[in-house]
Amino acid sequence: MAKQLTPEIKRFLDAGTLIPAHPLALTAERRLDEQGQRLLTRYYMATGAGGIAVGVHSTQFEIRDPKINLYETVLKLAAEEVEKAALDRPFIKVAGICGPTAQAVEEAKTALKYGYEMGLLSMGGLQDWTETEILDRVKAVAAILPVFGFYLQPSVGGRVFSYDFWLQFAEIENVEAIKVASFNRYQTLDVVRAVCHSSRREKIALYTGNDDNIVADLLTTYQFEVNGKIVEKEFIGGLLGHWAVWTQAAVRLLEEIKRCKANGYANAAALLSKGVQVTDMNAAIFDPAHSFHGCIPGIHEVLRRQGLLKGTWCLNPNEQLSEGQADEIERVSAAYPALIDDDFVKSFLANDQ
Template sequence: MDVDAKLRSGVVIPAHPLALDANGAVDLPAQRALTRYYLAAGADGIAVGVHTTQFELHHDRGLLAEVWRLAAQEAAAADGERVLVAGVTGDIREAVAEAELARDLGYHAVLLCPWGMAEVSESALLERARAVGDVLPTIGFYLQESVGGRHLGRKYWRALFDLPSVVAVKTAPFDRYRTGDVVQTLLEHDRWADVAVLTGNDDAIVHDLLTPYRREVGGRQREVRATGGLLGQWAVGTRAAVSLLARVREAAAMGVASFDLLAEASALVEVNAAVFDVANGFAGCVPGVNEVLRQQGLIATARCLGPDVLTPGQAELIARVRRRYPGLLDEEFVAAHAAQWLE
């Protein structure tokens, strides 16, 4: 697969959750069902071992391999070519070992997650990116600070884009200024047309996909926009996300964004506020994703490997947005096919 071209063409990549049973063990039928859902919904790929898969999964290399393998097997059995992205964590030795494992299981790229590093300085992140890039193409990651990220300056992004192994960047600081830092730095870089921008700002999905960033460099106009997304929010409502990206691309080609798209943007933010538990500083964001899928009958529990739990009232808030925005959460689609995916 030409992963560079695929990512630049426009992609919907859900950040794959982890399904646990009532005893806290991985629920293998439900885990397969989730992957089948994303593939049936038309996702262009899946990202496994990332934040919504629960970073704690990386404590058990054998379990991580099993979860990665399940997703790869389902993707191989489906029609069409899908991008398989592995979330890689830890310091250089751990991250390289995980990247090698992902490569051997058929993954096409890695998302460089800062979790599990002893030092999360810019220099340490760059050193790790160089080492992992010798194994697989890499996707840079600007993770919001409330869930373990850190502020990264333009000097860092210039150095990251210097690495030929970097094929994309996921902008997820939940901050328009910092998102602008990444894209403006890319516009100035010689590789501006080679690195795909993927939105990870679950609170600004439509705006990121619609917004062109422009700059004149060397007397010529350059333009960069997010070509797609790698998102926890797209772990639910995936079919709706595929439709959304198609409509955004059509609007971009015509040079006109409709008020309907902007209205959908505000509705999606309301859904995300419930799922990601914005009222409590994102404390329930991972179990919130799982709770949507639990209420829809795809997984048995909203349990997590770590201490994350739903906050008081979050399940009820999620139920309300499901009733209010069924189209954004694939309610009819999931209800019609859940039993089949769970077989």
């Protein structure tokens, strides 16, 4: 029998929360820094984030390489820190799941073993599969634990899917949320329209993964006519690599967006302007100027500057900051002080035991 979300976690997910994509802490020798890895998990809990996504792109796909073999380890470490914290609030542990069906099923079972509530199911690396074959893979994972769907942009290994694919995807039982990270308005629209036309539209939470358009995504209400009635759907939270840094400031921003929507969109114009600042910051971190080459090192660089990581090392030694990227991170950090959390991190590190 497939694992189901508890009513408490389901309500929390559907209310909208912030889920950072958990990075990987390494030593200079490119080996796991276990204490650093645990520290990051504690940081995310301390910020007020509503969960963490572990074993995802930001955790580096190389953790699955048999020679490195860190997938189960990073899931275990994060789960232990969450359990140790004994939080008095909901906290959603999401495990990144990828690969062909057999691999995805095994990773889902590993996630289940460590008490993860959901699996973020990547569609990457399946370029020669038919949409029907991929849907069958989704059903196989959903038979084990709740699925967080994932529309990954093609420029970092994803592929474009049809509207009909997402319509069938939304009908799969135990699909509880979809992260849209297409970085494309047309493809984002396909997913939202498909969910609105699905019989399960009330059961699926939409989360933005569009790091280039976070605030606008969260402020937009989509409307479609379905069988003569207007159906509305919104992005209610985010599961984002961008939120792996300056996380406490991001928590405050999401709260501000929720207040804005609850108060008839008062102050929406100011939030949209702030959204442009967030996109500028994301450009510095994610490095679109160099086809996202420095994305993971960019995340690491922010955390290194704050003292949350010891360096920017990646398992792949070719993954390094691009030329000029460190200067760009310096620029946006200085330009948007309200959107960073340096003071919070300083206090957190002083008090973390």
